[in-house]
Amino acid sequence: MPTTPVVFIHGLWIHSSAWSPWIDLFGQHDYAAAAPGWPGDSDTVAATRLNSAAVADKGIDDIVSAYTAHIRQLGRPPIVIGHSFGGLIAQKLLASKTAIAAVAIDPGQIKGVKPVPFAQVRSGLPVLGNPSNKRKSVSLTKKQFRYSFGNAITQEESDALFDEWTIPGPGKPLFEATAANFSRKSPAAVDTRRGDRGPLLFISGGKDHTVPEKVAKAAFDLYSESPAVTNFKSFPDRGHSLVIDRGWRDIADYTLGWLKKNNL
Template sequence: MTADRLPVVFVHGLWLHADSWQPWVELFRDAGYDAQAPGWPGDSPTVEETRAHPDRVAGIGIDAVVEHYAGVLRGLGAPPVLVGHSFGGLIVQRLLGRDLAAAAVALDPAPIKGVLYLPPSSLRVASIALRNPANRGRAVALTREQFRYGFGNALPQRESDELYERWTIPSPGRPLFEAAAANLNPSSPAKVDTRNATRGPLLLTLGGKDHTVAPAIVRTTARLYRRSPAVTELRQYPDRGHSLGIDSGWRVVADDVLAWLKTQGF
């Protein structure tokens, strides 16, 4: 960690490589933070290598990802700010609930335990893995058309295709199975300590046109935190989809996150 610079760790979700955070990393470094975006366990350093070796991520579940990042955080020397997208948003909530972070931002976070209703669009995206039980132990890749529906539906076709070519990678199917069964499993890895009264502040965001994490999921997530007096805020982007952190409008969201962190004293 750079002396006197608050660490910020970015956590990607399924189907996007950690390098997709690079514009955010550069922006946050320019703003005075010590920013980094480590990948999930099994991810290779580049998009191309990760695509070439999907077996390295096959079978990895939520707990393994949480512990991987917990190890990263313990090596920083100070509790960081966490920013996660989609399943990365679930991961950062778990880490914040364990008091391993100073604050967290969850962009369109995947459903945690306690979210009972999944809208049809979210079920359609999850079915990419869930329709075949064998995918629990496999890596699953998106087609261009699946990415368009799940991530790029609020974008022009050309931009969606460009993002698909630039950032998508195969990802483990197991987290989707774990999230789908969360409310049937008392010890689900998708369970977050939403009642922690001493945790740092949390910002949740939703995209009003998000097919993958439909708005109802994030609103329900926010309600699950009502029993904690710790700060929990929800910010909505009505015209944005699941690509809100990587598409041409990413800077609007990033600037809002920076401004929110300043209001929270970070």
């Protein structure tokens, strides 16, 4: 019987059902895994695309609240594994002790992260380029997805992932994260000094444009004053699509190994 629950958290523009291979794999390792969507997401990619207005104006606090509510129904704190903005949400859930451990894969920037590489700026322009997008839902074009997610894979695979998994996402979280260092009470703030939290693993793709490794490493460095377990792993040749492209198993197997090492 599966014992430890695992909650997968997707990021902007990718539907939660993209975690299906991970859920199957983790089930084989006796984890009770699930991947609930963000507030406003429909059950399928197609339905979410048809109802894009439902995800508009949902911010970081809304997303954290939705996952907190889901976790309360589990009966015990889970391991949380998040990709992109999901990695930011995972850190917040860990810091609040809503989760017993977290894996932040190419995580959205938390308050205190200072590097802003050009690739990250360009990846965010489809949203940040228009201030009115803060209250709207935004979809990527196939070309934008290729730059932000699929730059380390073939054009053919990038296009196939776009067709299969992309959904509209709220602009609000990206605006909140971008302005975090200028806000006293930013929803992107995380208590990185907390010493009584569970283990935390950062995973970064060395070719990631959306969350360049320099940004992920800066977030990891913010935890230097915490005595709790905090680890960093780089996959130098991988981009932002690393959890959904044909190399996803490398990331999943490393994650499983880290969980075992930490008796989780």
